[in-house]
Amino acid sequence: AQSVAQPEDQVNVAEGNPLTVKCTYSVSGNPYLFWYVQYPNRGLQFLLKYITGDNLVKGSYGFEAEFNKSQTSFHLKKPSALVSDSALYFCAVRADTGRRALTFGSGTRLQVQP
Amino acid sequence: DAMVIQNPRYQVTQFGKPVTLSCSQTLNHNVMYWYQQKSSQAPKLLFHYYDKDFNNEADTPDNFQSRRPNTSFCFLDIRSPGLGDAAMYLCATSREAGTGIEQYFGPGTRLTVT
Numbered sequence: 053a054q055s056v057a058q059p060e061d062q063v064n065v066a067e068g069n070p071l072t073v074k075c076t077y078s079v080s081g082n083p084y085l086f087w088y089v090q091y092p093n094r095g096l097q098f099l100l101k102y103i104t105g106d107n108l109v110k111g112s113y114g115f116e117a118e119f120n121k122s123q124t125s126f127h128l129k130k131p132s133a134l135v136s137d138s139a140l141y142f143c144a145v146r147a148d149t150g151r152r153a154l155t156f157g158s159g160t161r162l163q164v165q166p
Numbered sequence: 167d168a169m170v171i172q173n174p175r176y177q178v179t180q181f182g183k184p185v186t187l188s189c190s191q192t193l194n195h196n197v198m199y200w201y202q203q204k205s206s207q208a209p210k211l212l213f214h215y216y217d218k219d220f221n222n223e224a225d226t227p228d229n230f231q232s233r234r235p236n237t238s239f240c241f242l243d244i245r246s247p248g249l250g251d252a253a254m255y256l257c258a259t260s261r262e263a264g265t266g267i268e269q270y271f272g273p274g275t276r277l278t279v280t
Binding site for chain 1: 199206207216256258260262265267270271272273274276
């Protein structure tokens with residue numbers, strides 16, 4: 053079975069400060085990892101993914117994530133937060149073989165204060 | 167722009183009255199998914215189509231059915247909605263080729279059951 057843990061329900065950060073949203077995963081085989089963002093009453097928007105290669109992945113809107121195989125983590129980061137980054141963030145995983153379905157974490161609400 | 171479209175955005179139905187939600191895509195992706203999301207929780211996969219092959223999740227109630235008449239369209243039928251079926255329903259697509267496997271989501275349909 054595969055699973056994703058997002059240990060923080062909410063992360064608060066001041067505008068201009070760096071942000072980190074944490075994600076750890078469990079999967080059989082090699083992981084495919086994803087981050088999505090959701091604004092109120094909207095669908096999920098793809099931010100970035102790790103499939104293979106460089107452990108540091110860059111995505112949309114200045115976000116990046118670092119894949120750490122030994123710690124089974126895929127934390128989302130941004131050097132300088134914007135108020136408009138305030139939203140719900142989901143980490144998701146699937147294995148590189150077999151079942152195509154994504155397993156999502158429970159989500160982390162990011163609040164960026166002006 | 168290529169996209170995933172869901173209609174309607176808001177749907178109100180009565181307890182026990184069948185309802186159909188619609189999803190269409192211009193991405194020409196071969197896989198289409200239906201998720202249920204309640205109260206900013208993690209999306210829960212109901213089923214997906216890989217081309218014409220239907221894949222049901224083991225815990226999806228029989229009350230939920232789906233049809234995919236062609237590549238572009240997919241429908242979610244709720245045969246007898248209960249109060250517990252009130253949720254946001256998200257449609258997603260993916261290409262499942264090479265490394266381009268991320269899912270693209272529509273804006274969702276918010277279903278209210280009265």
